[in-house]
Amino acid sequence: MNSDALRDVIEDVKHLLDGDWSRREIEKREAQQQQPASPVSREEALEETARTVSSCRRCGLAETRTMAVPGYGVLDPLVMVIGEAPGSEEDRQGLPFVGAAGQYLDKWLAAIGLERGGNVFIGNIIKCRPPQNRDPFPQEQQACLPFLKDQISIVRPKVLLCVGRISAQILLAKTDGIGRLRGSVYEFQGVPLVPTYHPSGVLRNPEYRRPVWEDLKQVRSLLDE
Template sequence: MDEKLLESYWNLLNLGDDYLRCGRKRRHPSLRDAGFTGLKASPALRSVPARDTDPALLLKEIAQEVSSCTACRLHEGRHHAVPGEGVVHPMVLIIGEGPGAQEDASGRPFVGPAGQYLDKWMKAIGLSRSEHLFIGNVIKCRPPGNRDPLPDEAAACRPFLDRQIDILRPKAILTVGRIAMQLLLDTTDGIGRRHGKRFEYRGIPLVPTYHPSGVLRNPEYRAPVWKDLKALRSLLEELG
C-alpha cells in the first residue's frame, strides 16, 4: 500500500476514535513513530501497537479532560472539576446531580454531609467506596448556588459520563436525586414516582432513589430509601 495513503488512513482512524471518545481532535504520533516499519503487505499493520485499553488509564484520561474542559459556562466559576472516583470494576456506580461547595473545593465527589450519609447507606447493604463503588455526577462542575444544571450544561458533560460507564461496566447503577434520574432515564417524572424501580441505562440495570441531602432535610424519606437500597441489594444478588 502507498505510504501516503496508509498515513492518511491512520490519521482518519485516529480522528474517528478521538471524536467518539472525547469529542475533539487530539495529537497522535505518526504511523512510523507509532512503530509501523513495513509497507510490503497489509499484515504489517499488526506491528502498530494497540491503543491503551487499561481501564484505570482511560479513566485517568477522562479525568484530565474534565479538569481542562471549557465546553460550557460552568468552568468559569469552578475551583475544581469533579470527574468522580472509585474502583475500576465497581459493583455499583452511584451517580448524583453535581458537585456542591465542598466537592468543588476538594475535587472529590460526595465528601460533605450528604456523602458521609451516603457511605452509611452503602455500609448498610455491605458496600464500601474502597472496594465496591465508583461515585460521580452527571455534571462535573458546580452550578452557581447549586442550581439545577441547564440543558446545554448537562449535554456538555454527558459524553464524559457515558464514556466512564462504558469503561467501568458496573453491575448496577444507583442514581441519587431527581436530576440524575431524569437525565439518564429521559423523563420529567419526579423521583417519587420512580424510586426503587428497575430501569436500564446503556445495557446496565439502574435503580433510582432519593438524594442523601434531601433525606437529611426530610427524614420521612428514610423508609423509602431503605426499601430502595434493599431492592438494589437484591438486584446485585440476582446478578451474582
C-alpha cells in the same frame, strides 16, 4: 504533463516492474494494519477521562467552578452512585459526595455491604458546580453527559444507583419527580439503574428514609441475583 507528474508516473512504473519491492511493501503495510492498536488499559482510560474533565471548558460552568469533580472509585464496582452535580464542598475539594451528605451516603452503602473506595464508584452527571447549586441547564447536561457515559463504559458497574431528581430525570429522559420515578428498576447503557432520593434530601426529610431503604434493598437483590 508537467515534470512532477511525469516523475510520479515513472516512479509508479518502476514500482510495478520491481515486483519484489512492491510485494515487500504490500506485505509490510498489511502487517502494520493487522497490528492491534497499542492497548490502553482501563485505568489509563479512566485517568485520561479525569484529566480531560479537570481541564474541560465545554460549557459555561468552567468559568465559575473552583475544581471540576471527575468522580472517584474502583474499576468493576458493584455499584456506581450517580448524583447530580458537585456542591460547594465538592467544588472546593475536587471530590464527589464529601460533607454531611457524603457521610450519610457511606452509611447507606455500608447497610448493603458496600464501601466507598472498596467496591463502589461515585460521581455526578455534571462535573462542575452550578452557581448557587441551581439546576444544570440543558446545554450543560448535554455537554457533560458524555463523560459519565465514558466512565460507565470504562468502569463497568453491575448496578447504577442514581440519587436525586435531576440525575434520574437526565438519565431516564423523564420529567417526573423522584417520588414517582423511584420504586422501579430501569436500564442505562445496558446496566440496571435504581433511582432514589438524594442523601441531602433525606437528611432534610426523614420520611424518605423508608423508601430509600426499599431502594437499597432492591440494589442488594440485583447484586445477589
